[in-house]
Amino acid sequence: MTLIIRKIEHKGAVRIGIFFERNNAIQQQLKGIGATYSKTFQCWYIDYNKAAYQQLKILFPDLQIQQPVAGETSSRDLPPIAQSELQLGLPPLVNNPEPITNKASLAHKLRLELLPPLGKYWVFKIRYVQSVVNQLKLVKGVYWHSTYKVYMANRHPKVKEAVERILEVSNFFPENYLEKEVVFEGKSIVLRPHLENVKWMQVYVPAQLVLLEKIKRISMVRYSKPNACFLLPATPAVVNALVVHFEPHRVVIQSELPQGYVNRRNVVNKKQLDLARTKSHLFSKLPEPAHYFVSNYMDTLMAVNYSVSTIRTYTQQFLQFLRDFEYRDPKDITYKETVRYLASLMERGLSATSGHAMVNALLFYYNQVEQIPGYELKLPRPKKEKKLPTVLTKEECLLLFGVVENPKHKLLLLIGYGAGLRVSEIVNLEWRDILFAEHKIHIRNAKGKKDRMVMLPMRIVRSLEYYKETYQTKKYVFEGQFAGEPYSVRSVQEVMRMALKKTGLEKKATVHSLRHSFATHLLEHGTDIRYIQQILGHSSIKTTTIYTHISASAVNKIISPLDQITEQEYEKKSEDELKPKK
Known part of the structure; x- marks a missing residue:
C-alpha cells in the first residue's frame, strides 16, 4: 500500500x-x-x-x-x-543557519476570519495556535463550536475588548451588541422534490451559519450528503414551520415542488426516521465494493423487524468485519480465517460484549442473508466478564432527587427509579400509558418488543397531575424541544450526570443505575424474584438473579468465618477471665 x-x-x-x-x-x-x-x-x-x-x-x-x-x-x-x-x-546536518523569520501580524498568521453572527454570538475562525487558544479559553463568554470548528463570542463590549486584545486586532467585531436577528436580504431557501422518496423534500439552505444552525432545530430534519441538502417530510406543517422560523431573517421560502407533492399523509414516524438516519450514516462511510453486502444485510435485518439499535449494532460489526478483510466476499472467507480474526480482536483488548456482538452479526449474515444449504458456522464464544452493576443506596437516591430543582428533571428520575424503567421507556412514555385509576404504567413495545405493566408510585401521582396541568403536553409525558416529539435520551443522561455531580458521590452511576437500584431495593424488602423479573421485563430469570449478589440485606446476614472464629476466641477469653483464680 x-x-x-x-x-x-x-x-x-x-x-x-x-x-x-x-x-x-x-x-x-x-x-x-x-x-x-x-x-x-x-x-x-x-x-x-x-x-x-x-x-x-x-x-x-x-x-x-x-x-x-x-x-x-x-x-x-x-x-x-x-x-x-x-x-x-x-x-x-552541518552549518545550519538561523531561520529567517517572517514578522507578519498575528491576525495574518492565524488567518483570522469573521463569520455572520449567530444569535447572541459573534462567530470567528482562526488557525490552531496553542498560546492563543489557551488565552481564549480564559475569556468568559467565548466558546468553541466543535461541529463547525469556529469560536463563538458573546456580543458584549467587554468580550469584544478581551478577544481583540488577544488577537492583536482593533475593531474586528462590529458593535451590534444587542441585535436579536440577523437579516439576509435577497436570500432564499429552495424546496425541491426528493426523487428517492416522495415523502421527503429537499431543502437547500444558503451557506450562512445562522441559517444552517436554525434548520437543524426543525423536527425530523436530516442531512443528505449525496444531494448536499437537508431533507424534511413533505407536509404542510413542515412548510409552515419553515416560514415561521425564517421570517425574522427575511429569507424567502421558494418552492419548486410539483402540485400536490406536499401532503399531510407524508408524516414520518420515529422508527422510520431512525432507520433512515442509521442507513444514511452507515452508507456515507462505505466504499463501493461494500454497498452490495451491507445493503443486503440491512434489508434482511429490517425484514425480520429488528429494532433500530440492533440493526445499527449488527451492521457496524459486520462492516468492521468487511473492512478488516478489505471488503472481500464473506463467502470466500474461510472458517479458520474467521477464528483467527476473532482471536486477534481479543488480543487487541476487545471486550467480551463486543466479541459476542461480532459473533451474532456474523451468524446472522451466514444463516439469514446467505442461507447457504447445510452451511454451519460454529464460532468460539469469548467468555463474558461478570461485572456487578452500580447500585445506589436508598439514602443516595434521596440525596440525588433532593439536588434536582427543575420539576421536569426531578420527575424524570423519580419515575425511572420508582417504576424501574429503562431510559428509552422514560422518554417514550405517553399519557395514555399512565393509568391513574389503577396506579399502573403500561410499558409498550419495550426491549424485545414486549409490553408489560409496572406500578405507578403513589408518591408521584400528584406531581404527575400537577406537571400535566403546567406543561400541557399532549402525547408524550416528557416532550423535547419541539411539541409532539419525545425528550431525547441524551438529555435524560445529562440530567442524571449533573445531578450526580451536585451530590458529590463518587459512584459512576447512570440512569440505568436507578433501574438496578429499584430491583435491588425490592429484593431487600423481600419481594419474590419472579415478580421482580416480570416488573423489569427480563426474558430469563438468570438476568434477574444478578441482584441477589448485590443485595445489602443478603450480604449483611452472612458472617465471615474469620469473624466467627475470632468471636469464639474472644468469648473463650472472656469466660476464662470470669473464672475464679486458684
Whole structure:
C-alpha cells in the first residue's frame, strides 16, 4: 500500500502527516517509530525532522509527497512537502543557519476570519495556535463550536475588548451588541422534490451559519450528503414551520415542488426516521465494493423487524468485519480465517460484549442473508466478564432527587427509579400509558418488543397531575424541544450526570443505575424474584438473579468465618477471665 505524506501544523508544531487507507499492519509499524493518530486531520503524524523522515523512508520506500489541491483554502493546509529532502525544509546536518523569520501580524498568521453572527454570538475562525487558544479559553463568554470548528463570542463590549486584545486586532467585531436577528436580504431557501422518496423534500439552505444552525432545530430534519441538502417530510406543517422560523431573517421560502407533492399523509414516524438516519450514516462511510453486502444485510435485518439499535449494532460489526478483510466476499472467507480474526480482536483488548456482538452479526449474515444449504458456522464464544452493576443506596437516591430543582428533571428520575424503567421507556412514555385509576404504567413495545405493566408510585401521582396541568403536553409525558416529539435520551443522561455531580458521590452511576437500584431495593424488602423479573421485563430469570449478589440485606446476614472464629476466641477469653483464680 502506498502512503501519502504532507506537511501539517498540529498542536502548535509542524508535523509530517501520513495518510493511507485503514491497515492494522501499517498502524503497528507507525506506532513502532512513535507516530500518533490525529482525529483533527484523520491521519497519523510524526515530528517534522530528518531522522523521522529517514525512518519513514526505510519502512515505506514508496512514499508519495502530496501536492497542493487546486483552489483549496482550508486553514489546515500548509505549503506541500516538496519532492526533495532539501525542499522538504529539513535542517542540514552541518552549518545550519538561523531561520529567517517572517514578522507578519498575528491576525495574518492565524488567518483570522469573521463569520455572520449567530444569535447572541459573534462567530470567528482562526488557525490552531496553542498560546492563543489557551488565552481564549480564559475569556468568559467565548466558546468553541466543535461541529463547525469556529469560536463563538458573546456580543458584549467587554468580550469584544478581551478577544481583540488577544488577537492583536482593533475593531474586528462590529458593535451590534444587542441585535436579536440577523437579516439576509435577497436570500432564499429552495424546496425541491426528493426523487428517492416522495415523502421527503429537499431543502437547500444558503451557506450562512445562522441559517444552517436554525434548520437543524426543525423536527425530523436530516442531512443528505449525496444531494448536499437537508431533507424534511413533505407536509404542510413542515412548510409552515419553515416560514415561521425564517421570517425574522427575511429569507424567502421558494418552492419548486410539483402540485400536490406536499401532503399531510407524508408524516414520518420515529422508527422510520431512525432507520433512515442509521442507513444514511452507515452508507456515507462505505466504499463501493461494500454497498452490495451491507445493503443486503440491512434489508434482511429490517425484514425480520429488528429494532433500530440492533440493526445499527449488527451492521457496524459486520462492516468492521468487511473492512478488516478489505471488503472481500464473506463467502470466500474461510472458517479458520474467521477464528483467527476473532482471536486477534481479543488480543487487541476487545471486550467480551463486543466479541459476542461480532459473533451474532456474523451468524446472522451466514444463516439469514446467505442461507447457504447445510452451511454451519460454529464460532468460539469469548467468555463474558461478570461485572456487578452500580447500585445506589436508598439514602443516595434521596440525596440525588433532593439536588434536582427543575420539576421536569426531578420527575424524570423519580419515575425511572420508582417504576424501574429503562431510559428509552422514560422518554417514550405517553399519557395514555399512565393509568391513574389503577396506579399502573403500561410499558409498550419495550426491549424485545414486549409490553408489560409496572406500578405507578403513589408518591408521584400528584406531581404527575400537577406537571400535566403546567406543561400541557399532549402525547408524550416528557416532550423535547419541539411539541409532539419525545425528550431525547441524551438529555435524560445529562440530567442524571449533573445531578450526580451536585451530590458529590463518587459512584459512576447512570440512569440505568436507578433501574438496578429499584430491583435491588425490592429484593431487600423481600419481594419474590419472579415478580421482580416480570416488573423489569427480563426474558430469563438468570438476568434477574444478578441482584441477589448485590443485595445489602443478603450480604449483611452472612458472617465471615474469620469473624466467627475470632468471636469464639474472644468469648473463650472472656469466660476464662470470669473464672475464679486458684
